[in-house]
Amino acid sequence: MNLTTEQKEKVETLLSQMTLTEKLGQMNQVSVSIVGSFDVSFEELIEMLTDGRISQEEFGKLMAGARKDYHKDDIRAGKVGALMVDDPVEYNRLQKIAVEETRLGIPIINGRDIIHGCLSIFPIAIAEAGSFDPELFEETAAMAAREARSQGISWFYSPMVDVARDARWGRVSEGPGEDPCLASVFASAKIRGLQDHRESTETYVAACMKHFAAYGAVEGGRDYNTTNMSLSRLYNVYLPPFKAGIEAGAASIMASFNDLNGVPNTVNPFLLRNILKDDWKFPGFVVSDANAIRECVSHGIARDETDAGVQAVNAGMDMDMGTEIFNKDLPAAIEKGLVSMDTIDEAVRRILSVKVWLGLFEHPYLTDGEIHRYDVLPEEHRALCLRAAQESIVLLRNKDHLLPLSKKTRISLVGALAADADETTGAWAISYRSGDLTSIKDAFAEYGVSMSYHAVCGPESDINEEELEAVLHEDSDVIVAVVGEAKSMSGEASSRADITLPGRQREMLEKLLTCGKPVIAILMNGRPLALSWEDEHLDAIIEGWHLGIGMGEALAQVLFGEINPSGKLSSTFPRMSGQCPVYYAHTNTGRPGGRSKFTSKYMDAGYKPLYPFGYGLSYTEFACENLAVTQTRDALQVSVDVSNTGDREGAVTVQLYMRDVTASLVRPVKELKGFQRVDLQPGEKRSLSFTLWKRDMGFYNNEGKYLTEDGAFQIFAGTSSEDCLMDEVEVTF
């Protein structure tokens, strides 16, 4: 995010004219005014969401406050700088007050949680990351930006780039998986997609990368919980995606709820000032997560709300989401000298810079043409939804090459999820139109599948014995069971201690197997699941995640072979819930897991996961050979040949890993350093080259210092984190 000299001057001129009230107003994001009409406090709203009285979607709507006045007088008095409005007409109305009825006419920035699509709903991030397709990451973001701007949304609370390695945490669904390299590629591609297509103010938005930082490391996978780690782990695992996104120009950052080593990130100067603003020279602004400043009292780091507000703004927090503490408590604090005007001016400067960069001063309102531009989703948008879904599907099991099915196959389609179009959208889909969605069942029917349908059972429903009997006795060739999680079981405040299939779905599968037909499971889920039983007993398993608008059609195309699945896992699948956290980039330990009792493993689950990071099957076969590593002064040049040894076209992602065999800190047994997705015809061989820069082969130590150390390195290349060729080289830096 770069400003012209003229834009910088505009910011300074405005700043020089602003009163303290107007400055603090810019630092105030009002997102819960709607709650007034429900006569509940924000805390009660969070409670309603947590105990399931309202869904994530309802929470989003309530947060957006689409139908009530937002402190109109506050806006008129210049006390509101940012809003969360999901209705374009409402947006225009409130923006008009801000621009035409306030003293300085500073427009409001309107932010929303557009995580995986606005009107076009794409796959949830954990799924899309598995496409290993950076162009796709960027294209879906760019399309979401265009659609959102037409709805008055110029600020996205995304991309969420929290590396996460514990599938019990519900928010793994929102992020790009367990690996810092993949997450970094994802982060920078998303920032480019959201911010760089600046043909007009209708084609780009300000990103807000979140949640800074290490939120994905919540202890026990329990949301909002504490995080505790060494500096080396923070720098090597959790910070890289944020650094990559900032290098790509991210306009804003959201601090995370969690405390890091005892300091809530909302009031953490080490993160917000030392790293983000001083070391990384981040030019944008930092916003708190919803209500997070107030929650610093609950954390036990602030005596009261004023103390929380003072600590937050002094730590580098520029905007307060949802508590109005900055507005209400900072004037007295400034009076007492607890907060300097320089601190306030820095925050306001950052916020105004983003508003100027967004063109909000020149184009604050939506025209009718803009508002209705996407009333009918254009074919190009639907096509991208389909492509994203196709590339994100992962084939986990295909016993005896059962799949793809012939089009003549008669299927018994089973599972309540198969008939629920809304469930295809996943967590944090908040601005789509139900009429744009298609259930898997309807998509299969449109595809011409010869099938019967019986719900039988869903993630939250009982088994319908009658329907089950009907399935067991009907005349079909195979059973396709759509099973998984309700979308409300992943996303925020959705941690699960037991990550097997919820409800009685496994029991249903057991009963379905008694009829002796092949049983194929299509998974709809927002996190890796513990699927040992399913892997042992079912004939095929397709990971369908929550793929959005293109889900049903893409699954039909994969099931019947029109599309060859090419997705890979961006997150490891455990054998049992108790293996969590489980991930490929683990250290070796002194007793690496093995046959001997006295090695690092579980007696009841071993040490290997069920499906590793980077894994995904195809309807064809691929082979890697001829791995060669040559060393130049600054880099390792790696080449490897990959062939399609099967009988049909297919895409495969070849992954490059490295291991620093001996170092001053123990290093992971593998670290992803690059990947290339290639499409190969049957029999085709491609020679791939990777450049591994020596500067990227180091690590941060526990003083936060980046080191590269001479010694032996193992270089791996393959089609998953487990299926790799390896070569060892001596490297000097």
Ligand code: GLC
């Ligand atoms: C939520 C989430 C955050 C979201 C914000 C605004 O609590 O933690 O990801 O952007 O509130 O909805």
